[in-house]
Amino acid sequence: MQSLSNRKKVVSNKKMTFLEKIYLPAIFGGMWITFKHLFRKNNTLRYPEHTREFAPVYRGQHVLKRDEEGRENCTACGLCAVACPAEAITMVAAERERGEEKLYREEKYAASYEINMLRCIFCGLCEEACPKEAVFLTDRIVPTNFERDSFVYGKDRLVEDINDRIDITKRQHTGKRTEK
Ligand code: SF4
Ligand code: SF4
Numbered sequence: 001m002q003s004l005s006n007r008k009k010v011v012s013n014k015k016m017t018f019l020e021k022i023y024l025p026a027i028f029g030g031m032w033i034t035f036k037h038l039f040r041k042n043n044t045l046r047y048p049e050h051t052r053e054f055a056p057v058y059r060g061q062h063v064l065k066r067d068e069e070g071r072e073n074c075t076a077c078g079l080c081a082v083a084c085p086a087e088a089i090t091m092v093a094a095e096r097e098r099g100e101e102k103l104y105r106e107e108k109y110a111a112s113y114e115i116n117m118l119r120c121i122f123c124g125l126c127e128e129a130c131p132k133e134a135v136f137l138t139d140r141i142v143p144t145n146f147e148r149d150s151f152v153y154g155k156d157r158l159v160e161d162i163n164d165r166i167d168i169t170k171r172q173h174t175g176k177r178t179e180k
Contacts, residue, residue, distance in 0.1 A: 056170055059122045059137040062115055063166045064159040067105050072159060073134035074113065075106035083129035088119035106132070113158060117142045117151040136168040 019025050045052060054060075065073050076093035094111035096104045103109075126135050145151065160166045 054139055058139050058171070059124050061117070061138055061140040061142045062120075062126070062153070062158055063136050063138050063168065064110075064113065064155065065134055065136060065166075065168070066160055066162060069102070069105075070162045071101075071103060071105040072109060073105055073132045074110045074130075075108050075132050075134070076110040076113070077108075077131065079129045079131060080126035080135050083125045084120075085123065085125065086119045086121050088116045089126060090114050090116075110155065113155050115153050115158065117153055118148060137171070138166055138168055139171065140166075 067073055076091050078091065078093075081087075081089040081091060090112075091110045091114070092112040093108050096107050096109055122137060124137050127137055142151070
C-alpha cells in the first residue's frame, strides 16, 4: 500500500559487507561526531553559579503587594482563586478590626493566603483577575526543595517586606498590559 508520507523505507535482507560486519566504520563515525562537539560553543550553563538572563515578561514567584502606606492590598475577594486553573490558591478572609487600618487597606483582608507552588503553572491569570492590584508574579524563581510541604507558600513568604519592596513594573511595562 502507498504510504501517505511517502517516506516509507522497504527493509532489505541483503547480506552485510565485511566493513558493516566489523562495525568499526560506524563506531569511528559516531566518535567523529562526538569529537566535533568538543569544539562547538557550549549550550549548557553551570547553574546556579551562572544563570541565563530571563525575558522581561518572565512569570515567577508571586508577591502580595502593599500600598504606598504599607497596607496589604488584598481584600480576600477570592477572584484569583476562582481564576486559577490549577486550584493552587486558598485563603481565609477576616474582617479588619478597629486599629488595624494601618495594616490592611480594605475592611476585609486575607487572614491566611496560600499558594501551592507545585500546583501553580505560572500562567498569570490570578494577576489578571485581581481587582485590587494585590497579587503579581515576579521575576524570582521558586527555590527547589526536597519537602513537598515547603512549596505551600503562606503570607509570610508572599507579602512583600515593607523595607524591601519588590519592583514589578518592569514586567508590567514590557508585557501586554501596556499594549491596551
Ligand atoms: S499563576 Fe496561574 S496557576 Fe499559578 S496561582 Fe496564579 S492563576 Fe494559579
Ligand atoms: S489577591 Fe486580589 S483577587 Fe486575590 S483575593 Fe486578594 S484582592 Fe482578591
